[in-house]
Amino acid sequence: MKITLAHGSGGKITHELIKDVFFRHLGNDILKKAEDSGVADARPGKMAVTTDSFVVKPVFFPGGDIGKLAVCGTVNDLAVTGASPKYITAGFIIEEGFSLEDLEKIVRSMAEWALKAGVEVIAGDTKVVEKGEADGIFINTSGVGFFEGASELSAGNIRPGDKVIITGTMGDHGIAVLSRRKGLDFQSDIKSDCAPLAGMLADVTAAGGVKFMRDPTRGGLATTLNEITRGTELGIVIEEEKAPVSGPVRSACELLGLDPLYVANEGKAVIVAGKGSAENIIAVLRRHEYGKDASVIGEVTREAGGRVCLRTRYGTARIIDMMASEQLPRIC
Amino acid sequence: MKITLAHGSGGKITHELIKDVFFRHLGNDILKKAEDSGVADARPGKMAVTTDSFVVKPVFFPGGDIGKLAVCGTVNDLAVTGASPKYITAGFIIEEGFSLEDLEKIVRSMAEWALKAGVEVIAGDTKVVEKGEADGIFINTSGVGFFEGASELSAGNIRPGDKVIITGTMGDHGIAVLSRRKGLDFQSDIKSDCAPLAGMLADVTAAGGVKFMRDPTRGGLATTLNEITRGTELGIVIEEEKAPVSGPVRSACELLGLDPLYVANEGKAVIVAGKGSAENIIAVLRRHEYGKDASVIGEVTREAGGRVCLRTRYGTARIIDMMASEQLPRIC
Numbered sequence: 001m002k003i004t005l006a007h008g009s010g011g012k013i014t015h016e017l018i019k020d021v022f023f024r025h026l027g028n029d030i031l032k033k034a035e036d037s038g039v040a041d042a043r044p045g046k047m048a049v050t051t052d053s054f055v056v057k058p059v060f061f062p063g064g065d066i067g068k069l070a071v072c073g074t075v076n077d078l079a080v081t082g083a084s085p086k087y088i089t090a091g092f093i094i095e096e097g098f099s100l101e102d103l104e105k106i107v108r109s110m111a112e113w114a115l116k117a118g119v120e121v122i123a124g125d126t127k128v129v130e131k132g133e134a135d136g137i138f139i140n141t142s143g144v145g146f147f148e149g150a151s152e153l154s155a156g157n158i159r160p161g162d163k164v165i166i167t168g169t170m171g172d173h174g175i176a177v178l179s180r181r182k183g184l185d186f187q188s189d190i191k192s193d194c195a196p197l198a199g200m201l202a203d204v205t206a207a208g209g210v211k212f213m214r215d216p217t218r219g220g221l222a223t224t225l226n227e228i229t230r231g232t233e234l235g236i237v238i239e240e241e242k243a244p245v246s247g248p249v250r251s252a253c254e255l256l257g258l259d260p261l262y263v264a265n266e267g268k269a270v271i272v273a274g275k276g277s278a279e280n281i282i283a284v285l286r287r288h289e290y291g292k293d294a295s296v297i298g299e300v301t302r303e304a305g306g307r308v309c310l311r312t313r314y315g316t317a318r319i320i321d322m323m324a325s326e327q328l329p330r331i332c
Numbered sequence: 333m334k335i336t337l338a339h340g341s342g343g344k345i346t347h348e349l350i351k352d353v354f355f356r357h358l359g360n361d362i363l364k365k366a367e368d369s370g371v372a373d374a375r376p377g378k379m380a381v382t383t384d385s386f387v388v389k390p391v392f393f394p395g396g397d398i399g400k401l402a403v404c405g406t407v408n409d410l411a412v413t414g415a416s417p418k419y420i421t422a423g424f425i426i427e428e429g430f431s432l433e434d435l436e437k438i439v440r441s442m443a444e445w446a447l448k449a450g451v452e453v454i455a456g457d458t459k460v461v462e463k464g465e466a467d468g469i470f471i472n473t474s475g476v477g478f479f480e481g482a483s484e485l486s487a488g489n490i491r492p493g494d495k496v497i498i499t500g501t502m503g504d505h506g507i508a509v510l511s512r513r514k515g516l517d518f519q520s521d522i523k524s525d526c527a528p529l530a531g532m533l534a535d536v537t538a539a540g541g542v543k544f545m546r547d548p549t550r551g552g553l554a555t556t557l558n559e560i561t562r563g564t565e566l567g568i569v570i571e572e573e574k575a576p577v578s579g580p581v582r583s584a585c586e587l588l589g590l591d592p593l594y595v596a597n598e599g600k601a602v603i604v605a606g607k608g609s610a611e612n613i614i615a616v617l618r619r620h621e622y623g624k625d626a627s628v629i630g631e632v633t634r635e636a637g638g639r640v641c642l643r644t645r646y647g648t649a650r651i652i653d654m655m656a657s658e659q660l661p662r663i664c
Contacts, residue, residue, distance in 0.1 A: 004658075010550030011655035015562075034559075035475070036409040036546060037380035039484050048369035050473055053423035055459045055466075077368040077419055091472045093425070101642035123474070129662060133467040134387075140423045141476035142455070152371050158460035158461075167349025185524045227366075230347075251355055264633070323343035328460060 001100035008094070008128025021104050022124055024195030026090070027109040030122040038122030040087055043146040048083035050074060051142040057309050057330040059106065061180040063172075063191030066139055067106035069266060069332060071113040072196045073217065074141040079198040080213040080269055082153040082205055083145030088114065089123040091140035096131040097279050106137065117196035119143065150205055155228055157211040162300040163278035164236055165271040167200070167285055168193065168293040169244040170299050171263035175252045190248050193290075195267030200288040209277020209282045217332055219323055220262040224270050225308040228324040237281055237321075241296045241313045261310075264331045272300065294322055337353040338462025340426070353436050354456055354472035357443040357566065358422070362454040368395055370454030373418055375478040380415035383407060383474040389662040391438065391468055393512040395631075396521030398471055399438035399663060403445040404528045405549065406473040411530040412545040412601055414537055415477030420446065421455040423472035428463045438469065449528035466549060482537055487560055489543040494632040495610035496568055497603040498523065499532070499617055500625040502553050503595035506663050507584045522580050525622075527599030542660045543607020545601050549664055551593040556602050557640040558654040567636030570652075573645045574629045592641075594655055596663045604632065606653040610656045 006013040022199075030038040052073050052101040058088055059066040071088065090110065094103065102312040114121055152320040178184070196216070204210055217226035221243065226238050245260045253260045267290055273281050278296050285291030301309075338345040341416070355364055361371045377612040384405050391398040403420065410417040415448055422442065427433065509514070536542055548556035552577065557568050577592045585592045599622055605613050610628050617623030633641075635660075640652040 005658040005661045008661070009655060009658040009659065012653075013656060014550075015654070031645045035413055035486065037382035037415065038473075039378050039380050039415075040441040042374050042377060043477065044377035045374060047373050047374035047420060047476075048371050049419055049455050049476060050369035051423045051455045051472065052457045053425050053459045053472060055461050056427060076512055081367055081369045081371060081465070083369065083371075087381055089381060091383045091385040091423075091474070093385050093470055119646065123381050123383045125472075127383045127662075128601075129467060129612075131586045132464075134470075135461060135465040138425055138459075138466075138470070140383065140385060140472035140474070142421050142423070142472070143369075144379075144381060144476065146374065154365070154367065165482075218346075218657060223342055231338050255509075318571060321344075322347070323341060324345060325338040326341040329337045329340070330459075331402050 001002055003094050003096060003098045003128055005096055005128050006210055008126055013183035014126065021107055025107045026121040027122050032291045040122055045099050045208055046147050046152055047147040048078050049076040052077060053138060054332055055330050056137045056177060056332050057135065060178055062176045062190055064194040065106055065109050066137060067109035068113045069194050070139040070141040071110050071117060072194050072266060073317045073332065074143040075117040075119060075198050076215045079142050079147035079201045079275040082150045082216055083147050084202060085117060085119045085143055085145040085198050087122045088119050088141050090121050091125040092128050093129060093138040095134040095136055096128055098136055105150045113196060117198055135230040153210065153212050155212050158234060158272050158300055160234065160300050160302045161275050162211060162272050163275055163296050164238060165273060165278060165281060166295055166297050167269045167291045169246045169258035170265060171245060171249045171324055173255060173266040174263035175249050175329055178328060179188055181229055190252060193265055195199050195290045197267065197269055200290050201269060203284050207280055209274040209281060210271055212272040215264050222261040223322050229232050229306050229308055233305045235307050235309060236298055236310045237301050237303040237311060238298030239311050241297055244293045244295050261320065286329055335426050335430040335432055335460055337427060337428055337460050338395055340458055344579055345459065346519045353439055357439045358453040359618055360452050369375060372454050378479050378484055378613040379476040380410045380413045381411040385408060385470060386664060387471040387662050388509060388664050389467065392513055393524055396526035397438055397441050398469060399441035400445045401441050401526050402471040402473040404526050404598060405664065406475040407449040407451060407528045408547045410475050410477035411533045412547055413531050414479060415528050416459065416480050416534060417451045417477040417579050419454045420451045420473050420475040422453050425459050425466055425467040425470040427460060427468055441533045443510060443529060451532055464518060467579050472519040485544050487544050490604050490632055492566065493607050494543060494604050494633045495607055495628050496570060496630045497605060497610060497613060498629050499601045499623045501578045502597060503553055503577060503581045503585060503592035505598040506595035506660055507581050509663055510660060513582055519600045522584060525570050525597055525599035527622045528606055529599065529622060530557030532622050533601060536613055536616050539612055541606040541613060542603055547601050548597050552596055554593040557653050561638050561640055565637045567631060567633040567639050567641060569633050569643060571643050576625045576627050583590055593652065608613045
């Protein structure tokens with residue numbers, strides 16, 4: 001069965017698709033009311049709101065699919081601000097002719113990961129465009145989270161001497177997607193790290209000392225670190241040998257001429273924490289499935305203001321700038 | 333200037349686009365923090381959350397553009413539940429080669445209509461796909477609204493004898509988009525009715541007696557009425573001659589073989605209200621710019637359970653079913 005324009009008409013066929021696929025897998029009391037908005041309990045205080053569109057190619061890749069990616073990406077964007085993710089929305093743009101079976105696989109995957117991440121899908125939308133006017137399927141997920149006593153994290157809290165922590169190996173997602181796209185075989189099983197980090201990051205913030213978190217997705221670790229220092233008086237110095245990169249990802253990057261520090265991750269966070277808290281945070285992280293390879297990779301400095309500096313394993317130093325152009329299109 | 337893949341890389345060029353286009357027009361204290369989520373004040377009690385992707389073709393049409401449509405569509409989806417729209421998000425999927433000038437026009441339009449609708453854009457995302465892999469630009473807007481003392485409206489409140497009100501003429505949006513798409517010239521100026529209805533609908537609910545509201549977008553009035561009766565014991569009977577359709581839209585529909593009751597609207601609401609309140613609601617609506625042609629078009633019945641029935645101007649009656657297939661793809 002293929003998706004047709006009628007699936008996006010708003011009429012009978014759309015309603016059948018909603019019932020048979022979306023409600024079947026993602027349904028909950030709020031979504032199933034099928035009103036124009038999902039109505040849910042809010043919390044007093046601050047809330048976090050985020051949005052992300054996913055155009056990853058191919059839609060199925062080692063370690064995940066566009067549905068898992070959409071759920072985890074949005075959950076992680078909420079979690080890194082210190083909020084507890086609660087509700088997400090799902091907007092589908094589907095190309096006419098896309099496989100209904102693949103759509104259902106994707107939606108099932110979203111349901112599975114939403115459950116694991118502790119979020120409910122409370123609003124959705126489906127549009128279908130003519131064959132050739134989109135590439136398979138694009139998914140937007142937006143999300144809402146509440147702070148529930150936790151405080152809002154912000155780059156403004158960062159001070160010289162703070163430690164920079166990364167929760168695991170770099171570049172796995174980008175290389176996994178690329179390997180499937182190009183039909184490359186790296187003789188080893190490189191899987192996307194795509195994962196929902198909210199539980200682990202909540203434990204980390206509860207442990208104390210966390211000042212700022214961000215997930216190093218598009219543009220990788222290098223871009224995220226530059227986003228922190230950019231336009232500030234602060235620099236960041238990281239030690240190349242402490243930035244964890246798996247053997248297979250390192251080999252693949254050498255083969256492809258890519259720098260793993262610029263390659264996208266989808267299940268990692270950069271954490272900036274007070275000097276005295278770093279060790280405890282590493283201990284908390286390593287207890288988690290998604291934090292086993294956590295490592296302190298560097299620190300915030302007064303020197304090199306606005307810049308990110310890498311101390312190589314040979315003792316030399318170089319500036320790690322933000323990437324100017326596109327290294328890997330449609331990685332998420 | 334054209335959009336390139338680098339604009340979606342997450343690197344320097346993406347940051348420039350965000351600063352020069354998105355922050356310049358949509359910027360506010362929350363958005364400009366450029367964190368992974370916008371952090372804003374929540375309200376205790378219930379909240380409404382909605383999402384919509386817009387794929388309208390062409391992106392500029394008489395009476396609006398995809399940006400205005402995205403803002404108004406999401407604002408209206410919140411407003412019809414009885415909530416007061418507060419925050420929206422904006423997710424862009426752009427085809428490589430799309431005009432930067434057109435993007436800026438669209439973003440400026442979003443800013444203008446967000447201001448008029450009283451909502452702030454607090455989170456955004458930009459993805460760029462290769463030439464030929466999307467059609468120009470797709471926009472997702474998700475939204476959050478709060479009830480602030482108002483009660484949640486729901487189809488479950490509807491009873492036989494309730495009046496069915498429409499806030500204005502039918503089919504203007506669909507015909508305006510179609511005329512531009514096909515290069516048709518109807519010898520008259522048919523404009524999209526695209527408009528933010530939150531202010532008007534808040535006045536209407538404050539007036540009392542409103543049980544349910546919905547905006548008749550894709551699939552038009554006929555589909556919306558069927559969504560109300562579907563799976564219930566209730567029927568709806570509407571009087572054809574009371575459903576307002578402008579002369580030019582009626583002529584265009586005749587020419588194109590379309591039924592205006594199935595054509596999309598983007599600045600109209602269907603309101604179901606208690607019998608005794610209908611007259612006052614019409615008076616409130618007619619005071620508003622967007623409600624001048626408001627009219628009671630029919631009522632909820634015990635008969636014809638689950639169905640919508642049209643009494644024609646010739647005294648005959650026919651069932652108005654939900655459309656099965658696609659009449660007008662990519663109308664929103």
